[in-house]
Ligand SMILES: [Zn+2]
């Protein structure tokens with residue numbers, strides 16, 4: 001199983017964590033997730049694993 005905090009090269013750390021650490025979105029209680037929304041148009045290179 002994927003490690004939420006150890007994404008493979010080229011992946012966005014934030015999006016990876018949100019995809020695999022279900023507790024993050026659970027805490028939103030079904031509401032929208034601002035960090036995910038901010039990456040809808042693309043993830044910043046600074047957050048991708050080099
Ligand atoms: Zn992202």
Ligand SMILES: [Zn+2]
Pocket residue numbers: 018024025033035036
């Ligand atoms: Zn999210």
